Amino acid sequence: MTMRMDEKINVRQFTLLLTLFTIGTSVLITPSQIAAIAKESAWIATTFSIIVGVLVLILFIYIGRLQPNLNLFQHNEYAFGKWIGKFITFIIVLYSIIGASTVLWTVGDFVIVQIIPQTPLTAVCILFMTIVIYGAKLGIETIVKTVEIFFPWIIMLLTIIILFSIPSMDIKQLQPLWGQPINKIVEASLYELSVSTFPLILLFVLYPSVLNKDSKGTKSIIMGYLLAGSLIMAISVVAITVLSYKLTSHYVYPTYVMAERIEFIVLLDRLEVVIAISWILSIFFKLFIYFYVSLIGISQLLGLKHYRPITLPIGIIVIGLALIVYPDTIFAGDWNKETWVPLSIAIGFVYPIVLLCGSKIKSFFKTGS
Template structure:
């Protein structure tokens, strides 16, 4: 693995923000409205509170091991053989996650924009860009995030601001009427999409990040801003389109953009807005893929990960074509299996690291 790559804290914060909103801004409003009904926005508030605690826990682990990534930690805490097994499971998680994200963007394109285009072609076209970006390195991807972030933020701001006049609070009344169990379940789903997968960023932070000053405040703020974006998307889609329509449409934020007609001058704004979502998904997919490629190169003790980018990229394309047989299956899998699969690596695995660290420190004392 090439250990000379480095990014600055600002670039990592952009990674964090873009990763959090990634697919969440497209998928979360629908599922949250389906489970929590009128309290969908409230479940995001709960997810922000709980997620901030997880972020601080992730930061605590990075403070304990400032020069190690996931593979280094596995070898250090669990030994050569068990650590290698954990690393391989982490790589599998990153690859499966990358395949699901690739399927999402492919399905979005063929159902909403490129109706006559074969889905495998959209997968290949999008993934080859990701492969090339990861081949160039994390520094290149970081510079691209700096270049495109203002456009992403501006386009999202446009859709939110121009949707405000169409908000009807009657769509989300009565307030606080949904049961606590439904709100908690939908909050857990939101965390499984936006927060728990952040564990893959341990392949980037803290080992490759410079200037780690006032980290807790900066990282937590970037995370909260990302979650507030999801909150805004959820609140606006449910209050403009209605809970029933939002819950029955796979991509309600795109439908929301289609309803915009800015002062009668700008129409078909949804295509422009879709660019911002495509960019956020690109960065989320790139970080998943980068984590898998670099982790595997470390396990295999290769000098550089770049020779793995193309074969693993082809594997992700093939996996993306079979991971979800249909959109109905994808929705069901995301609401059931994915929640526990994501929590295994985003909750149980960090806890295991903390327990192993505590045991290791106790053994050193004696």
């Protein structure tokens, strides 16, 4: 347990970071995937995922407060012992690196397909990852201050796409109200949770060991999650009512297609590119967390006092993985549903419950002795 995290952030900054992490890639890829699974009932699946997500988030907060002076990886060693704890940390590090590479690929693919075609994927990934590496070098305190600057603009631009899409909405596209079987709705909900909620366990490497003390933290964190969930649900509803669930599932990035149609309403050319900036910014912060957590975990495993010496080599590994993780968008969609969903359930749901039980048992015997 030699890894030290001397940086401090407050609950408000943590909440804003959690909100943007939740939004992340969800506003780009979730509408397409859940529409393909749950069709016109996709909004019901999103609503259900928000309810479950709040309960999962409360579980994360409770686990974090069991050992407030330890980060998540140190908590593993406390609950399970040194070697089992390190093995679990190693699994979470792999999950973080895979998550970082998939998010980086998504950014590159989106930029190439929608904004600057014929640009090599390698160039986009290197450029974007260089910024993330630089951000990691500066530290989490600098990143959360950046979050405070960009957060209002990201939320405003997402709100614009929702509001200006209202004239094009056709509520009949949501009918029949419950047109899909419950298993399809649950499947779509699990997909949404695997993208936006289960990975939030990684943020609790910071909570509460890196946070300043704040008695009102739980409420603000949950409110931040509800804001993110509401935006994701609104985007999904707008996508289906504007494009229909068939077209929504057909497009890889249906939100961008909706934004392209806004220009005819507000008489602004290429407004969708401006709005895309908000998505890219939110994805940046999600990618940063995946990357940052992997650095913390590797430093913990190697017994390093700080993560900065390994920032560049791990960043290069993420770039390399991003170039090979998905051969194409079809494979990406299938992999996300068949592999990422069960993996996220294991890391973001099963693991926290096991950690809770292990920590309680360890505390019981420690107190008893």
